[in-house]
Amino acid sequence: MATLEMTYREALQKSMFEEMDKNADVFLMGEDIGRYEGTFKVTKGFFPKYGTRRVVDTPITEAGFTGIATGAAMAGLRPIVEFMTMSFSILALDQIINHTAKIHYMSNGVVKCPIVLRGPGGAAKQLSAQHSHSMDGWFAHVPGLKVVCPATVADVYGMLKTAIADDNPVVFYEHPRLYAMKGELPDDPNFTVPFGKAQILREGKDISLVGYSLMTQINLQAAELLAQDGIDAEVVDVRSLLPLDTETIYASVRKTHRAVVVYEDWKSGGFGSEIHARISEDCFDDLDAPVGRVGGLNVPMPYARNLELLAVTNENDVVAAVKKLL
Amino acid sequence: MAKQAVKNPTETPAQLEQYYRDMLFIRHFEEKCNLAYRQGKVGGYMHTYIGMEALAVGWLESIKKGYDYVITAYRDHAHALLLGTDPTAIMAELMGRKTGTAGGKGGSMHIFDPERGFYGGWGIVGGHIPLGAGLAFASKYRGEDRVTLNFMGDGAANQGVVFETLNMSGLFDLPCIFIVENNEFAMGTRLEYHAADPELWKRGVPFGIKSERIDGMDALQMKKDAQRIVDWVRENQQPYWVEVMTYRYAGHGAADQDRQLYRTKEEEQKAWERDPIKRLEAVLIERNILNQERLEAIEAEIIAQVDNIYDEADAAPFPDPEEVYDNIYTDMTPEKGH
Numbered sequence: 001m002a003t004l005e006m007t008y009r010e011a012l013q014k015s016m017f018e019e020m021d022k023n024a025d026v027f028l029m030g031e032d033i034g035r036y037e038g039t040f041k042v043t044k045g046f047f048p049k050y051g052t053r054r055v056v057d058t059p060i061t062e063a064g065f066t067g068i069a070t071g072a073a074m075a076g077l078r079p080i081v082e083f084m085t086m087s088f089s090i091l092a093l094d095q096i097i098n099h100t101a102k103i104h105y106m107s108n109g110v111v112k113c114p115i116v117l118r119g120p121g122g123a124a125k126q127l128s129a130q131h132s133h134s135m136d137g138w139f140a141h142v143p144g145l146k147v148v149c150p151a152t153v154a155d156v157y158g159m160l161k162t163a164i165a166d167d168n169p170v171v172f173y174e175h176p177r178l179y180a181m182k183g184e185l186p187d188d189p190n191f192t193v194p195f196g197k198a199q200i201l202r203e204g205k206d207i208s209l210v211g212y213s214l215m216t217q218i219n220l221q222a223a224e225l226l227a228q229d230g231i232d233a234e235v236v237d238v239r240s241l242l243p244l245d246t247e248t249i250y251a252s253v254r255k256t257h258r259a260v261v262v263y264e265d266w267k268s269g270g271f272g273s274e275i276h277a278r279i280s281e282d283c284f285d286d287l288d289a290p291v292g293r294v295g296g297l298n299v300p301m302p303y304a305r306n307l308e309l310l311a312v313t314n315e316n317d318v319v320a321a322v323k324k325l326l
Numbered sequence: 327m328a329k330q331a332v333k334n335p336t337e338t339p340a341q342l343e344q345y346y347r348d349m350l351f352i353r354h355f356e357e358k359c360n361l362a363y364r365q366g367k368v369g370g371y372m373h374t375y376i377g378m379e380a381l382a383v384g385w386l387e388s389i390k391k392g393y394d395y396v397i398t399a400y401r402d403h404a405h406a407l408l409l410g411t412d413p414t415a416i417m418a419e420l421m422g423r424k425t426g427t428a429g430g431k432g433g434s435m436h437i438f439d440p441e442r443g444f445y446g447g448w449g450i451v452g453g454h455i456p457l458g459a460g461l462a463f464a465s466k467y468r469g470e471d472r473v474t475l476n477f478m479g480d481g482a483a484n485q486g487v488v489f490e491t492l493n494m495s496g497l498f499d500l501p502c503i504f505i506v507e508n509n510e511f512a513m514g515t516r517l518e519y520h521a522a523d524p525e526l527w528k529r530g531v532p533f534g535i536k537s538e539r540i541d542g543m544d545a546l547q548m549k550k551d552a553q554r555i556v557d558w559v560r561e562n563q564q565p566y567w568v569e570v571m572t573y574r575y576a577g578h579g580a581a582d583q584d585r586q587l588y589r590t591k592e593e594e595q596k597a598w599e600r601d602p603i604k605r606l607e608a609v610l611i612e613r614n615i616l617n618q619e620r621l622e623a624i625e626a627e628i629i630a631q632v633d634n635i636y637d638e639a640d641a642a643p644f645p646d647p648e649e650v651y652d653n654i655y656t657d658m659t660p661e662k663g664h
Contacts, residue, residue, distance in 0.1 A: 027467070053467065059497065064456050064490025071460015074445055075395070077467060095487070098450050099457060107438035108429040109653035111445065143654050167656040196658075243658060 002187040009179040011157035012042050016080065018189050019164045020050060023078065026164060027054040029069050030082030030119075031062075039084045040120055040179055066092035066117070070100045070169075073115040078164060083119035085131050086173065093138075100169045101144030116163045117171045121149075122214055122264050123301055123312050124176035132301035132308075134213070134264055137271030139171040140241035146195055147241040149173040151216035153183025155239060158193030165192075175214040196243035200252060204234035207322055208252040210275055211262040212238040215313060219262055222318035231322065241271055246278055253283045260292035260321045264313055267295025289325040294318055335546045339615040343624075345387065345545050346610060349379040349603050350625060352404045354632045355413060356576075359403065359420060359434070363580040367640060368420045371449075372434040375404040377575035380602035381507055382408055384548025385475055388556040395461040397445045397454055398477035400435035401507070405477065409442040413632075417639035425642040429649060451512075452478060452485025455504070459491045459565075462502035466563060473559045474502045480569075481512025483526050495565040496533035503559055503566045504530065507542070509574040514588040530567025542570035543600045546609065573597045 006014070020026045027050075032039055034047035034057040047055045058065040062083065069079035083089045089096065096117065103113050121134035140147040146168055150156040156174065163170040185191065201216065202223050209219040216237040223233040236252045238244070253259045259279050263272030276293045297311040335342065356374035363372050375382065378401075386396070386408035398405050406416055411427060419426030420434045427437050436447040445461060448454035458476030465472035482488060483506050495502055506527075512520045530537030536558075540551045548570070559566050575597065577585050585594070610616045616624070651659045 056498075059490070059493055061490035061493065063487045064494055067453070067456020067487060067491065068460040068463055068494060071397075071445075071457035071462075072464040072467070073460070074440075074457065075461045075464035077464045094450060094453055095456065099448070099453055103446075104656065105654050106428060106432045106436040107440075107446065107653075108427075108431045109656070110428075110438055111440050112656055143660055146655075243660075 003184040004187045005182060005184055006153060007179065008153050008156050008174070008181045008183065009040070009042055011153045011185055012160060012174065013045065015157045015160040016046070019161060020054065025076065026078045026080065027056065028080050028082065029056040029058055029065055031058055031060050031084050033057060033082050038082065040176060042174070042179070043082065062088050062091035063095050066095040067099065069115055070095060070103075070113060073113045074103060074111050078114050080116045080118060080164065083117065086119050086121035086135065087131050087133055089117065089119065090135070096139070096145070096169070097142050101142050104168065105144060112167050113169050114167045115169045116160070117169065118160070118163075118174060120176040120179070121173045122175050122177070123308065126303055126305055126308060127301070128303040129300035133266070134173065136173055136213070136241060137265055137269065137274070140271050140274070144169065145242060146170045147173070148195055148239060149213035149241060150239060151178070151213050151237050153181065154185040155193050157185050158191050159195070159239070161192045162195055166195075173213055177214050178217070181217070193239070195240045196245050198239055198245040198248035199237050200234060200248070201237050202233070202235040204232040204256065206232045206256055207258040207260065207325065208234045208236050208249070208256045209260055209262060209318060209322070210236045210238060210249055210252075212241065213264065215262045215264055218313060218315050219318060221315040222322070225315060225319050226322060231326065233322065238275065244275075246282070249275065249279065250283055253279055254286045257286055257288040258325050259287075260294060260318065260325065262294045262313060262318055264296050266298050267293065268298050270295050292321045292325050294321045335609070337546070337549070339613070342606070342610060342615055345383050345549070346603070346606050346616075347624060347628065348383050348408060349545065349606065351628050351632070352379045352382070352407060353603060354628050355407065355635070356403060358632045358636050359417070360576070360580060362417070362420065362636065368434065368580070369422065370433050370435075371400065372420065372580040373401040373578065374576045374580070375401055375574075377597070377601070378507060378509060378542065378572045379404065380545035380548050380606070381542035381570050381572050383545055384542070384552040385505060387549055388552040389473060389475060392442050394472050395443050395445060395458070395465065395474040397458040397461060397474065398447070399451065399454060399479060399482065400447070400449050401479070402435065402437050402447045406437045406439055406444055409439060409444050411437065411439040411442060411444065414635045414638045417635050418642045421639055421642070422644065423639060423642040424645045424649070425639070430645045431653070452482035452488045455482065455485070455488045456491045459495050459500050459502050462495070462500040463498065466499070466501055471560055471563070472501065473556055475505060476502050477505045477507055479512065480506055480508040480510065480517055480526060481515070481520065483529060484520060492530060492533045492535060492565075492567065496535050499564045501559050501563045501565070503555060503568065506569045507572055508569050509572050511574070511578065511588060513578045514582070516588060527567070527569035530565075535565045535567045537567040539569040539571065542572040543602050543605070545602055545606050573600065
């Protein structure tokens, strides 16, 4: 099939344009997404095309607009809510966790809530302590939500399509450091990527590097560095935290007998800890070494560039963790 | 504040009798719920509507049932009953049974019946207020002329998300009626101890929303005011903020066993003089619609009906263990086991 080359940001735009053209119930809501085109310019071009009805600029009130979008979804619309950064979703946590995630269960299935909550999670560059964290594990902790963290251009396109079509609430993690990344995607408006399917982005035989979102790209870079030392690493892109495809992860571990889980969130209690625990529980007999774990430093994100670079996991941190296990 | 009963109601005798039956049904249904709670048939938190019946009857009789949207907090039995939800299914839900409105997953605080326009049934004080505005957003988006009744207690009127929602409702012209059921207490905290300005009706004003305070203890006046506001919102497709003065005779919830911590018996007795059911009874007698004997017969009929509801609900099975995993998602089941 023919492929298209574009950035992660452009793939998001293409995905949303196509779905909004297809379904009049899909609309966008968020801060500065319309006239201002979005802080990270993901919604550039939407306001001129769809106007105020379908591209709703909101006041800076995350709990309120998340709740309004949730109510609209209960009544059958399909809102896509943008958080300017996922750090701001903290203001809407009561809505998302106590309301959005629970409506289907509390009503025993008679009310559905087809909503997408999307935005950039993780550190961009020197945005310091209140704008830089991902907290993806917080959402992946909650039954009733689906949580996805695409790492490639094709995935961000295809998984957003899946998210919009999903009848359940989906927390959709983008990464600020991936927006400008170029990549390929199939030239097919019907291309989608299902949730709950991890993928192997690089095959290897010595160790499995398990990650998602930006950390998948970091793992690919680490694998290149390791190759220079003759270490053949396999890169497992988890893609979807909830549902989680443990089978693909386990199959990789059973092949390589070693694993390092890599995540950007705070190391202590982050979602990588969950993946780590599962590999340790379920693949114990296949392992030749303890499962490694590389997370962000357990510090609020510092501003100074050198400190920030220290706090966020990079490819050298991954290489060091791998070498400890071999 | 409390106005006189409407002297010459526009309702037909049959309608007046129906309001009376509805209010009395709610009263006895709620009394039965209290009994079931004391017997241990109902657990958790349960909040009754005793004393506030005229309020719900007035509003719910003013909308297009099954078309308009209704959402409220956890004091939700009356709203569902008035929309026509099967009372046995509500009672069964309270008892945590398979045949309950939510199959026993929700309990008293989480009654849902979207086919009748009822979207819950919510437990976080003020948390459902943006959801209600979202229902109104959806109807406006589709170009329909529905209205949404968005009920809350006076305690909820202090939550930040309520102010956020009012701002956006004013900004987006959402056809949503915010109804503060002001029963004078946020759980055990009296209005004057929880609101900087106890005139809660003013809180819509800064957002450019038409706002007023009305009496909710007289069914006929309530109906008249509610109908006026519902018609205005349907016509103008703009929000409305209403503080409705009422009183709950019961405690905050069934677990609130010591009301004297926050109010006196004398105060309660005085409030009983405003009992909305007695007030409507007086109108029915005065207008020769029903005599005392007939009123008693209706009450006996309702008591028997509620007894049956209780028995039928209590005969229903508990949910099957496997159902614990059902309906977390529309299309998948989470991993099973501890």
